[in-house]
Amino acid sequence: MSQNTDSATACVLIIGDEILSGRTQDLNLQYIAKTLRRQGVLISVAHVIPDVEETIIEYVNETRNQHDYVLTTGGIGPTHDDITAKSIAAAFKVPLITNEVIAQRIRSYSTSTDTLNNRLRMAYVPQGAGLIENLTGGPHGFYINNVYAMAGIPRVLQSMLPTIQFRGGVVMHSGALEVFVGESWIAADLKQIQEENQVKVGSYPFRRKGKYCTTVVVRSHDKERILKALDRVKNAVQSRGETIGNVECDWLQE
């Protein structure tokens, strides 16, 4: 399922009944995708799954052999429905143990005994797991082999993910050009440009002032190919008297 053999691949498991029920809008997939892309890791597939232990075990075991990395979000808090650590331990057939580094961090915040005992649930990790730093000062995430377990709350996830250094491959780049014509107007050109330049060309419609417009996105490991393909798009539009917007390339924004 890898889209390109030169990049490392990842699978994201979004764990949470609240996403499947529609109560919560997932915001983590996009953040993870953008963060990993800069390290040369592409997301091949993402699954949104419920808080059900057997389901989590099944997906962790199925995906960890198919991808360079598996990243999970959600289910590492202190309540009964936080079963990610337990489920990943079961997937790896290792015991769930208390990690003393996390436990110590939790104990450093004073609270009642009852609350502390519940919080200490967040110190459970699968035996053999390493820790993922949490820059908010809260409990850590963890990883075991190629499976990385992080929080579901976007603010906390964003305090964990940037601390991880993945071994990525060649970075997949993209360049985008807004053209002020509809997708159908330029469809034949795009197909041809994709084939001739050996790049991946996507088109995403939008409307501006009542007119159908298109964002053309070109993806490749090779920046030169992207620029060449975008130039071809530009010519195809301008040579027939239509107009374009600016070119935006990801490697110029970062």
Add this chain to the structure above:
Amino acid sequence: MSQNTDSATACVLIIGDEILSGRTQDLNLQYIAKTLRRQGVLISVAHVIPDVEETIIEYVNETRNQHDYVLTTGGIGPTHDDITAKSIAAAFKVPLITNEVIAQRIRSYSTSTDTLNNRLRMAYVPQGAGLIENLTGGPHGFYINNVYAMAGIPRVLQSMLPTIQFRGGVVMHSGALEVFVGESWIAADLKQIQEENQVKVGSYPFRRKGKYCTTVVVRSHDKERILKALDRVKNAVQSRGETIGNVECDWLQE
């Protein structure tokens, strides 16, 4: 993977490289979940997959036997990367044909011959498919057996989905209560309340004025059980001198 045997189940296939690359934020899953829930259909799982024909075929065929409904979003536009109809036809081993109702709607908008020919790609559906109305006046979506193919653009998806009447089961309800204590403070109570009331209890942390708070969500087919469980949560918090916010039940909002 069904969470409850009394509701119908659905799987959502979000088809699109732009979601996996992080270029586009998916907004459809939450909308679909909320819309289906009101008809007694629960989403068991959702998969975000790339614009790759073999992958789409694989997922369509694997999921359509496991769920009452499969809903796809994305890939039904006029360009070369819009391969959903073709892939679903291949999954069902039927030819891709031009649907005259869609073709007629497309022809009703005047344009150049080239653009029209590209737009007519959107009239391709698998043989035997029925149509999903598109209230924007644009091309229709389609369904074949229990697989429903809709647009990826949220505005267009939202003009298609409400026109479909699913045969759902008993509606799963939810009630929510904000409590002004952290998750760990109330974790033991929630576990007990879930068990005693045979409901599903979820807890979702948020911060207000620097204080950790929790939204407690109770789900059940039985509204009385939800109200009883929420009452228990309320008592657990107030009897120890802490405060709560309002109760919100989905059946009172619609």
